[in-house]
Amino acid sequence: MMRLTPSYETRDAFFSYLEELFALSSDDLFAMIKDFYWDMSGGLSGGPSSLKMLPSFVDKPKGAEEGSFLALDLGGTHFRVLAVALDGKGKATVRHSSQFKVPRKVMQGTGAALFDFLAVCIDSFLTKNRFQRNRTYDLAFTFSFPVRQTRVDSGVLIGWTKGFTATDVQGKDVVCLLNDALRRKHIDCIRVTALANDTVGTLVARSYKDPTCNLGVILGTGTNACYREKWSNIPKLKRPKHPGHMIINMEWGDFSRVRSSCYDSELDAASVNPGAMRFEKMVSGMYLGELTRRVLVDAIKRRVIFIISPDAVQRFKRKGTLKTADMSLIEGDDTADLDHIDSFLKQKGILSTFDDRTLLKRLCGFISGRAAGLGATAIAAVITWMDPDLKKVHTVGIDGALFEKYTGFSTKMRSVLDELLGGKADNISWVHSKDGSGKGAAIIAAVAAASE
Ligand code: BGC
Numbered sequence: 275m276m277r278l279t280p281s282y283e284t285r286d287a288f289f290s291y292l293e294e295l296f297a298l299s300s301d302d303l304f305a306m307i308k309d310f311y312w313d314m315s316g317g318l319s320g321g322p323s324s325l326k327m328l329p330s331f332v333d334k335p336k337g338a339e340e341g342s343f344l345a346l347d348l349g350g351t352h353f354r355v356l357a358v359a360l361d362g363k364g365k366a367t368v369r370h371s372s373q374f375k376v377p378r379k380v381m382q383g384t385g386a387a388l389f390d391f392l393a394v395c396i397d398s399f400l401t402k403n404r405f406q407r408n409r410t411y412d413l414a415f416t417f418s419f420p421v422r423q424t425r426v427d428s429g430v431l432i433g434w435t436k437g438f439t440a441t442d443v444q445g446k447d448v449v450c451l452l453n454d455a456l457r458r459k460h461i462d463c464i465r466v467t468a469l470a471n472d473t474v475g476t477l478v479a480r481s482y483k484d485p486t487c488n489l490g491v492i493l494g495t496g497t498n499a500c501y502r503e504k505w506s507n508i509p510k511l512k513r514p515k516h517p518g519h520m521i522i523n524m525e526w527g528d529f530s531r532v533r534s535s536c537y538d539s540e541l542d543a544a545s546v547n548p549g550a551m552r553f554e555k556m557v558s559g560m561y562l563g564e565l566t567r568r569v570l571v572d573a574i575k576r577r578v579i580f581i582i583s584p585d586a587v588q589r590f591k592r593k594g595t596l597k598t599a600d601m602s603l604i605e606g607d608d609t610a611d612l613d614h615i616d617s618f619l620k621q622k623g624i625l626s627t628f629d630d631r632t633l634l635k636r637l638c639g640f641i642s643g644r645a646a647g648l649g650a651t652a653i654a655a656v657i658t659w660m661d662p663d664l665k666k667v668h669t670v671g672i673d674g675a676l677f678e679k680y681t682g683f684s685t686k687m688r689s690v691l692d693e694l695l696g697g698k699a700d701n702i703s704w705v706h707s708k709d710g711s712g713k714g715a716a717i718i719a720a721v722a723a724a725s726e
Contacts, residue, residue, distance in 0.1 A: 285578040289633060292569065295535045296640040298647045302533060303694055306648075309531040310655035314524070318503070320510035324530035328523040329511060330474045331426040332718050334481040334488075334502060337364045339720035344411050344464065345712045346392065346452075349418025349472050350436060350495040350560075351376055353392060355399040358716035364483035366713040370403045385443035389455035397459055407463045414719035416711045417448050418472040418496065420525045426722050429469045435527065435551050436496045436560055468715065468722040471523040472673070473500040475714025478521070480671030480707040482717050487669040489656055490521075490710065493649055493683075494674025496551075497558040499524050501656050526652055527554030537568050544593075553652075557645045559598045559676040566641050567596035570634070579633050583624045595622070598676065601638040606681035607631075645676075646686035653687075654694045657702060664698040671707035678706055 310325075317327030340362030347354040356371040374395045380388055405411065419438070421429035428449045434440070443451065449466050456464055470478075477490025477500055491499045500523045505516035530552050541564055542548055542555055555561045571590050573579045580586035590596060600618060607614040612631035619626045619634075626634075657668050677684055684704070691699045 284576075285629075285633075288573065288576060288578045289636060292573075292637065293640055295537075296644045298644060298651075298690075300693065303647065303651045303690070306532060306651050307655040307658070307694075310529070310652065311659060313529065313531065314656075314659060317524070318508050318510060318522070324528055326420055326432070326523075326525040326528065327508075328420065328422060328471075328525060329508060330470065330500065330521045330523055331423055332468075332470065332474060332478065332521050332721060333519050334485075334521070335478055335717050335721055337482055337485075338362050339482070339717055339724065341720055341723070342369070342411075343716035343719040343723075344413040345416060345715035345719070346396070346413065347416045347418075347472070347475075347711050347715065348376075348392065349416065349711070351381075353395055354712060355396055356712040356716070357403065357405075358713055360482075360717060360720055366479060366482060366716060368709060368712060370399070371712065372399045372402065380440075381437060382439045383441075385440045385446070385451060386455070388440040388443070389451045390458065392452065393455040393459040393461060396456070396464070397461055400461070400463070405463065407461075410463055410465050412467045412719045412723050413464050414468040414470060414715035414722075415449065415452060415466055416470050416472050416475050416715040418492070418498075418711070420523075420528075421448065421469065421471065423469065426468050426470075426718070427466060433547070433550065435547065435554065437546060439546050468718040470711075470715050470718050471498070471500065472711035473498045474521050474523055475712070475718065476671045476673045476707045476710030477501070477714065478717050479710040479714035480669065480705065482713075484669055484671075484705075486667050487671050487705075488660060489653065489668065489670045490707070490714075491649075491653060491670055491672045491677075491704075492674045492711075493558065493672060493677040495558060495560045497527050497554050497649065497674070497676075499526050499652065499656060501660060524656070527551045527558070529553040529652070532556065532648065537565055537572070540568055541565050553648065557648050559674070559680075561598075562641055562645055562676075563596045563598040563601055564593060566601055566638055567593070569637060569641070570596065573633075573637070579630050580624055580626060582627060582630075586624050589622045589624055598680070601642060602680045602683075604635050604638045605642065607635065642680065642683060643686055646683050647690045650687040650690035651694065653702075653704075654691055658695075664695065664701050666701065668702045670702065670704040671710055672704050673707050673710045678708075 313325040316323030317325040420432040423429035480487040
């Protein structure tokens with residue numbers, strides 16, 4: 275006969291199983307660093323690798339760039355248009371900015387409709403802020419998807435991520451698509467001078483005022499990083515003697531050499547890009563809530579949680595019913611009776627015991643802890659690739675809501691970094707590089723305009 279009420283043994287056993295499933299041992303982390311080196315090297319030489327290591331054709335700024343520039347930022351559910359002023363002394367100021375929600379049907383419709391949408395937003399920004407249409411404005415396009423560039427002002431989309439599927443964009447030059455859409459809308463006052471990934475913008479924005487910054491990281495809807503590499507270490511550029519440096523967009527969200535669970539595989543199979551971006555799906559804000567929801571539904575079905583709420587499964591049945599922001603609220607509940615979790619659940623129509631709430635909090639902790647651990651390990655890998663003995667001081671510019679807003683996320687990252695690097699971790703600091711992608715894009719536009 276089926277047992278309706280599980281013993282505590284069952285409940286404990288299941289949660290211990292989950293804890294182990296999502297735990298990262300030191301051996302796992304050190305193995306991941308080695309695998310990162312391996313794939314970095316493969317990606318830089320153009321060999322087989324899960325890290326694309328995409329050249330950006332930009333180096334760090336000198337801090338003396340100046341002027342006014344427009345910047346576009348497309349990479350998630352919102353599209354931003356900004357006007358940024360650079361003072362030539364390391365200060366970038368956002369003068370105007372507008373944010374537009376990208377409707378799902380635009381993200382997943384045709385490429386022409388997506389770029390037309392961008393052009394309409396740009397038009398309304400120009401009108402609202404009284405830009406003169408009879409002069410030319412240099413614009414940088416932050417396009418936060420994997421793009422193969424051969425120059426700073428053009429690049430071909432390799433493949434969509436983060437839920438975008440717009441047709442007829444993959445394999446095309448996204449600057450051409452933007453220019454075509456601007457022309458269709460009779461916007462003639464814009465010259466697109468630079469195309470950049472958001473990580474590159476973040477690194478450039480931070481390094482504009484801080485020369486110790488050589489790594490830019492995004493921990494938000496998606497995740498990725500870029501760092502500064504010597505040309506001579508990028509065999510696929512076929513310029514072995516070039517003395518300079520270039521920023522490399524790693525596309526670490528696609529890193530595949532990492533142990534995953536059955537829940538990760540289910541999430542991946544149900545996504546719009548199965549098999550791709552496995553690391554991003556374990557780390558970033560777009561997926562953590564969904565991953566936790568899947569584990570939770572399994573726990574409810576096994577009757578180890580919310581037993582007093584018979585229809586709890588129904589409440590979490592649909593995708594999107596547990597968000598990463600909810601997990602942050604759950605983990606941040608420090609009240610004695612876990613009252614915030616209680617009201618969150620009650621709003622969903624779920625009655626819970628104190629034990630249920632404790633388990634839910636623990637579950638969120640397993641999954642966000644693994645994400646933070648993977649993020650910190652990836653950072654350790656890239657910094658020790660650049661400076662194996664950690665002799666120098668390194669600043670990491672980081673942006674994204676997961677890093678900025680998720681309760682305790684950066685503290686968890688810090689403790690993994692300490693575990694991996696011991697006292698040498700003191701040489702690494704991270705700063706929140708707010709608005710990095712917008713300001714950084716403007717700085718890249720300035721560098722590009724100056725080098726014409
Ligand atoms: C994209 C990257 C981007 C990252 C963060 C990923 O899905 O592939 O290009 O930098 O998200 O926005």
